[in-house]
Amino acid sequence: MAKVVFITGATSGFGRAAARRFAADGWSLVLTGRRLERLQALQEELAARVPVHVAALDVRDAQAVLRVIEELPEDFRRVRALINNAGLALAPEAAQKVALEDWHTMIDTNVKGLVNVTHALLPTLIETGAGASIVNLGSVAGQWPYPGSHVYGASKAFVKQFSYNLRCDLLGTGVRVTDIAPGMAETEFTLVRTKGDQAASDRLYRGTTPLTAEDIAEQIFYVASLPDHININRLEVMPTRQAWMPFAVDRD
Ligand code: NDP
Ligand code: 8X3
Numbered sequence: 001m002a003k004v005v006f007i008t009g010a011t012s013g014f015g016r017a018a019a020r021r022f023a024a025d026g027w028s029l030v031l032t033g034r035r036l037e038r039l040q041a042l043q044e045e046l047a048a049r050v051p052v053h054v055a056a057l058d059v060r061d062a063q064a065v066l067r068v069i070e071e072l073p074e075d076f077r078r079v080r081a082l083i084n085n086a087g088l089a090l091a092p093e094a095a096q097k098v099a100l101e102d103w104h105t106m107i108d109t110n111v112k113g114l115v116n117v118t119h120a121l122l123p124t125l126i127e128t129g130a131g132a133s134i135v136n137l138g139s140v141a142g143q144w145p146y147p148g149s150h151v152y153g154a155s156k157a158f159v160k161q162f163s164y165n166l167r168c169d170l171l172g173t174g175v176r177v178t179d180i181a182p183g184m185a186e187t188e189f190t191l192v193r194t195k196g197d198q199a200a201s202d203r204l205y206r207g208t209t210p211l212t213a214e215d216i217a218e219q220i221f222y223v224a225s226l227p228d229h230i231n232i233n234r235l236e237v238m239p240t241r242q243a244w245m246p247f248a249v250d251r252d
Contacts, residue, residue, distance in 0.1 A: 002051065005224070006030040006079045008059055008117055009086030011038035013187030014137060017217035018083055023050045025221065030076050032057040032068065033086065051075060059086045059113030065120050079124050081133045081224040084114045084159075089141075089152040089193040103151040110155035115162070122175075130174035131228040135220050136163050138181040140236060144244060156181070160234065167233065176231040178223045183238030185211035208241045 005022045009015035011033035019029055019042055028051040031039050039054035046052050053076045055068045087110040090102040118134060125132040141149045142156030163179035170177060190201035216237065223232045 001078065002026060002028040002075075003080045004028045004030060004076050004078055005081040005083060006032070006117075006121065007083040007085060008032050008057070008113075010042065010054075011035040013189060013213045014182075014185070014216045014220065015083065015085040016042060017213035018085065018220045019046065021214075021217040021221040022081075022224075023052075025225065026050060027081075028076060029053070030055070030072065030079070032059075034058050059117055060108045062112075062116040062120075065116045069120050069124075077124070078128055079121055080128050080131060081135065082117065082121050082125060083220055083224075084117055084134065084136045085220075086113055086117075087137060087155075089149075089189065090195070091150075092148040092193055094148065095150040098150065106151045106155050110152070111158050114159060118162075118166070125175045126170070126173045128175075132173075132175045133224040134163075134166065134175065134177045135224055136177070136179050138163070138179040138234075140181050140183045140238060142179075142181060143236065146245075147248075164233065167231070174228065176223075178232045179234045180216065180219055180223065181234060181236040182211055182216050182219075183236075183242045184208075185213065185216055185239075187213050209239055210242075211237065211239050 010031035036056040091098040138159040139156040141153035
């Protein structure tokens with residue numbers, strides 16, 4: 001029977017590239033995201049190669065998450081890899097200038113949404129047992145502070161610690177858990193973060209060499225297809241042309 005991967009946020013960026021990467025290796029795909037037309041376009045692209053099931057899903061809606069999983073067709077039920085990728089940053093300005101609603105949206109999506117899907121699929125993954133994987137998309141922002149990261153970085157710190165803690169509880173079940181923490185990668189991420197400012201997005205990536213969606217898809221595929229006895233706990237991946245800054249100091 002083909003291996004099944006369940007991907008959240010498959011309409012863009014890492015999620016869409018991961019769908020293509022798993023398809024290239026013959027996995028069956030469950031592709032979710034809010035933009036159904038994009039899911040259908042991806043289904044059309046990949047369905048000649050592998051079985052593809054798509055479902056419009058907002059991960060913030062815990063009931064909808066349960067429904068999508070309950071309604072999985074028989075051939076897609078035995079999920080082997082869950083890719084918790086859906087997420088976003090908003091409001092790159094200083095914390096004191098950010099609308100509370102934007103903080104709530106990030107927490108509801110990056111924290112509660114990821115928890116909703118994980119909770120709903122844990123029984124299936126445990127049933128799959130050896131070789132099953134949960135791959136969570138964290139971020140360098142979950143480890144390293146920087147201005148304008150506020151709740152986004154904090155939500156990704158949650159992803160890291162939740163991943164580690166899951167490892168403890170899943171010990172003995174065969175289910176692996178990985179926190180993949182990318183640095184700067186050119187996707188629709190900055191367009192979303194700036195609420196549609198394409199020029200700002202272009203400016204951020206101009207003159208350097210960011211990671212691509214395909215670079216991260218390759219890492220996601222790698223950790224989910226290692227031999228059953230290997231668990232990568234955390235994988236932090238930066239472009240070669242990105243690094244840290246010295247501490248900032250306030251001076252007179
Ligand atoms: P994109 O904006 O290109 O893709 C984000 C995906 O998340 C989209 O498919 C979007 O689908 C989905 N999504 C957002 N909100 C929801 C929701 N409420 N319910 C379901 N799906 C949702 O960004 P990336 O591919 O770059 O980001 C993917 C993940 O990687 C995110 O978790 C992000 O935080 C993380 N990341 C990104 C980095 C980067 O520099 N690009 C670096 C480090 C981490 P739709 O809108 O159709 O629902
Ligand atoms: C997104 C990467 O560098 O903007 O998670 O924090 S970065």
